Amino acid sequence: MSRVYPFDDVSTARAVIDDDGTLVEWNEGASRLLGHPAEAVLGRPAAQLLAEEDSTALPTGSRWDGTVALRHRDGRTVPVWLLAHRRPPQDGHGGSWLVVTPLPGTEPPEEDDPLAAAGLIQSPCAVAVYDARLRLRRMNDAMAEAIGLPEERLRGLRLAEIGGKPQSEELEQGLLQVLTTGSPMDLQTYARIGAEDRAHAWLARMAPVRDAQGRVRGVCLAMHDVTDNYRARQRLQLVNEASVRVGSTLDVTRTAQELAEVCVPALADFVTIDLLDPQDYGGEPPARITAPLTLRRAAHHSVLPGVPEAVLKPGQTEDYPPGSPQADSLTAGHTIIASVAAGEMRSWLTWSSVRGERVRRFGIHSSMSVPVRARGLTLGVALFTRHRRPDPYTADDRLLAEEITTRAAVCIDNARRYSRERETALALQRSLLPRMLPRTAALEASSRYLPAARTGVGGDWFDVIPLSGMRVAMVVGDVVGHGVEASATMGRLRTAVRTLADIDLAPDELLTHLDDLVVRLSEESGAGAGPGEAGSPGEVGATCVYAVYDPVSRRCTVARAGHPPPVVLRPGVAPQALDVPAGPPLGLGGLPFESTEVELPLGTVLALYTDGLVWSSRERDPETSREMLYEALGTYSNSLDGTCDRVLRSLLPPGGSADDVALLLARTQGLPAAQVATWDIPADPALVAPIRKQVVEQLDAWGLSEVAFTAELVVSELVTNAIRYGSHPIRLRLIHDETTLICEVSDTSHTAPHLRRAKIFDEGGRGLLLVAQLTQRWGSRHTPEGKTIWAELSLFEADQ
Template identity: 55%
Template sequence: MERGILDDQTQTAGQETGLVRGVVDESLTARATLDEDGMVTGWNDGAEQLLGYAAAQILGRPAVILLADEPTAPDLPPFAGLPRWHGEVALRHRDGHRVEAHVLAHHRMPVDRSGEWLVLSPSTAQEPRPADEDLVSWSFTQSPCCAQALYDTGLRLRRANEDMERSVALTEGDMRGLRVSEIVDNEAGELAEQDMIRVLETGKTHYRENYLRAAGENREHAWSVVLAPLRDSGGRPHGVCLSAHDITEQYWARNRLQLIAEAGRRIGSTLDVTRTAQELANVAVPELADFVSVDLLASLGDGQEQSLGPGSPLVLRRIAHQSVHPEIPEAVVAPDEVDEYPEGSPPAETLRSGRAVLYQVTDPAIAGWVVRDPLRSSRIRDFGFHSAMTVPLSARGTTLGVAVFARHRRPEPFQQDDLVLAEELAARAAVCIDNALRYTRERGTAVTLQRSLLPQRLPEQSAVEVATRYLPAGAQAGVGGDWFDVIPLSGARVALVVGDVVGHGIHASATMGRLRTAVRTLADIDLPPDELLTHLDDLVGRLATEEDGTEWSAGSGGKAVSSMASMASMSAGDVGATCLYAVYDPVSRVCTLARAGHPLPVVVSPDGTVELLDLPAGPPLGLGGLPFESVEIELPEGSLLALYTDGLVESRETDIDEGVSRLCQALTRPTVSLDVMCDTVLGAVLPHRPADDVALLVARTRALDPTRVAVWDVAPDPAAVAEARKNAIGQLESWGLTDAAFVTELVVSELVTNAIRHAEPPIQLRLIHDRSLICEVSDADNTSPHMRRARTYDEGGRGLLLVAQLTQRWGTRPTPTGKTIWAEQDL
């Protein structure tokens, strides 16, 4: 097949060569070829006519015999490195006379053989003939390359060619003697006249581009205008030549490239679906269309798949539109409204076929559609819509919606190149919209997960008044792992927790849920804050090893063997967190706090004094190997304690010190409630949507009335049990809780008896009248009791079982000097 193609090409070339030879007189050009050694290898009739040698007399002989003068080596150019040479050469005719000839030599370098020189020279002098003047005149008037006009030094037209006559719809006779600003009555004519003056003054050519519709054209054209001076042999200017090249196609090609580049910069600047669609509309108006609408499938919002098959209605939601008119009066559908498109309408057919289509308003597809829609019909008529394009929005095999481009102000209808450009813009926007939709779904899932893992409502307790806020990060960062918690503890105490997991997204939210569950579990066994953080640190180390598959070494202090050196080195897939854990006791008004790499809490005293508590920093959770320290601080009743994550006080624009300063100022402002205070803090510290998640917990401390707490020291003597029961019953009577006397008497008797028998003094009994009745027995022994079921003949072992059955909750907690066993009864 390839041989056949080559034969056809060779045959065609031979036919064209024959045509040329039938027109051209070969004898008018002296043609010779020389090999690289300077031997004559070709000789035609023109060479014989010029120098008198027949081909048989010169072929195979050195070309140097044809020279009239022997050249010297310094005078010879480097022929081997030249692709071409030309110049005057003195030749010797066969009869001996000297011939001065102008020679043009081409250096041929064929791939398959050695090089050769093709030497050409006119065999006879070609002197100008009278017909040449006619050729010059005809070439000017009939030039198809550009519109040309000649102006004298007074800027008056003298000559114009046929293209110029057609472009302005005037004959040369109509224009002769007029200025260009009189021929073209617009700004372009005035600019051309100014350029002419500049050309006459400087003698330099001037270039300008215009975009306009001339009187002889039915649409606007782009013109490349060149103004050049016309000078005589002495250099004196005698006029100006104006050449106007129609560069409309190049102009629009360049504009399309610029528009595509602009679309790359502007479309998809955020992960917001509506804004991305609006960016597409803004880019296309007015550069491509006078009106653009972007509609997405209505089912995209609810996660369901909409059928695009024949017969099923197509429901689209308007996401964005733009117009050359400020108020966008052409729009039939408002943003976020839903409209149904019947089968056969251009948007429906474009979505079902997946192909972009160019329409004229008079096409049956549009005419049949709008005739059933009076509002659309009136818009088309009122604004003069004449051309439209419907382009599908699809990405990664998913159909998203349709973009409609329409023209009414610009008179030119859309062309096929415009459709290609619209497809390119729509394709770019579709990928960005799909990214935004995917991100929105993932972020919605993460936000839902995050909020479901946070406390749905705060527990009832008397120690503090609490208000909280959680604010997810902005669109770029995504939902993070910030959390807060309020955990009621034994003895009317309460634990306040704020934490921050490294990273964003579902992974961070899930990790946050695991850590929050772990904190509540550890809080249930009443661990002190420093010990709780130590256990939590071990847990985070284990979670990290689950992520990277390394082994967890208990001998390394609960530290993963390959754990990160610092939080700064953690990637999105690593597990790490910061945490602040505080326990407040309303009886003693003492707050015990410990932190793991978390921002310092703020305390506002009742007199308005603001203090940033100086707590030992502690390493972030997950690093392992380093201890945590607790600090105890006594808080007056009515003190305000603020716990927060770093997203509240630190951002790219705000230094953390500045953010903490704003927070402290906001906390001192008087508000009617803690809920209002939270809003005040967020408004003052976060003027914009945060780049990171924000968790805020504000607590106002309360103090338990001393009359609601009773404490007795118990002697380590079995006889003291009766005294303890008596004291407890008497206290209940004074509180008006005689209904709880029977259960309380059993609980006191059992707990005090166990302490006397199995623990070490000092022993103390305490009753607390809060939302429940709390009975506590403290001793100096660190061994915690365990409930067991007594066998049939056992004399003991039923005490704690009775306590568990008769009370709602019971447990034990460590103290600095031993332990405390407690039991609660609901009142």
């Protein structure tokens, strides 16, 4: 025996019996007590050692003690007091029983023994003294009461033999360290040290016991019950964990699941979260609840894999009648704790036979139903149940559940409000964006819009706008911010772009007017706000790219305001960004914008997009995203829809983009030269008649003689007005596709005509009125050289 390992194996008779009653361990002390050597008993039934053959049953519970008549090797009967501890299965081995008894010879200490003086028998603190072999010598009444056995029964046993639990072995290692080092130490443990039903938290304080010469003769162990403090810290830790884990996203279902997960197993063995459907109450959760009521399962969680206790799956609904824990707690407006043993859920389990079967199968014995309420509104109910933990719910458990549920309810309500606002903004966004892109002779287009995955709907938009002369405008923009306000601002800007496009402004001029509008919107939003306050000037901002493509000249004019440049994919050429001056973002005011004009061959693909496409992932820089965009566009295979989908799959992360994404792809088409006719008009009004004749001949050559009469009248009026009021040179151009005939007259005067109603005796003023009546639509546009008056005739009406 040494201080490193002072335990002697002959002072205690110790044996281990497995679950089938076979002896698997037998020490030297047991051999001394009954005379049987280890090789004679190991592997044999322990019942063969009993003097009474009918006493063959193993003890029950977690600990047992009593006097048993055992058979000595020499045939005599020996009455022995035994202490047995149940050891659970571990490391792949089955359960077993540790059976011990002290051997005779461990006597009470003498009065002059230093161990006796250290007993503190009258102390209210549980105290025990262990000798140099770490066997119990003395313990006071408080320790005997905590263990549940008297000192004379336990004297001579080791701490691990008295406790029989892994925690007891940990404490015994602490005793050994104090014995060998001579330094005191403290340990905390949570265990049953006696026969109590519930485990307690203990603070074990161990100090060396010295004799008059200062030599360590043993160890004094004092046990302090700190269960209340332990549980208070545990509750505080659970509340803190809930505040961190619950509400990590603005998703109602995920938040409810986080609440269920944080409470298992700390507070319950099985948790369900059922929520009211606001649509059943006019869009908002009700302030008062009446039963029966319908709840939707939002989340659940269990200590058992697969949540076998659950009757419903997430997303399913069920009607809860009066008498159910959910309905009773919601109608009462407070937490209700119920026990199966007390019959408090009998009516509910009888009504729901499936739940009754689950309760019996898993041994559910207690439930706690807590209303989920936030900001005066009832959102649903959280049901906490126990079946693995034997202890019922207490008042402290109720306070803890209410604290966690209240915190989670605010997160659920925030997620609900966010989801409602997001749905509203999405509906507004869908109503403001084009439902379908127009079909034009100039180009074929396809588009995609994806709202942000986390920040909600923003102000991204796109549009394709038919212009006069078969031309078409393409626009993609991005309003700063997210939510309903950004969507509303986007709608105003999209309307403004369409209005400005209708008067045929050049791209740089259009962006200048749009910039003035954004400045005014910023000033309006900041009215009455001080510097730095929300709503101050500069809050509204946007970026935009605007392009106009002419299928006759096959040229495209582009201008941008702080927006990513378009990507152009010419046939047989690798994709590249179009070199367009960046321009300032909209809303700064007073800064110029510049246009770039490029020629685009037939079949060229233009890609206009918002920056959410290339800033979609935090792990990837925008330059890398642009290279991926070029690569995705480079595999274009004549399908714009397929290319749109391929671009989004390549660039967007699986969870969605952090910002809105708008993508517009357009493939250019051109009008053959045979569908365009041009004439230079002389200054003599007398020569208008030959021009009309040439127009009719051209229409006959095109097979459009059905509209020749109307076209002749329109051309006559427009050419005559140009000769009379315009400046030379004057040019007439006819353009047609399958559906429309366009008549254009251009001159170098910048004065635009206007429609007026002529009086009875006026000799003129009826020309444009006549044009307006005969054509589908008409208008004028300014050009660098002057202006162009145009009119469109529908070929469908002519066929009818």
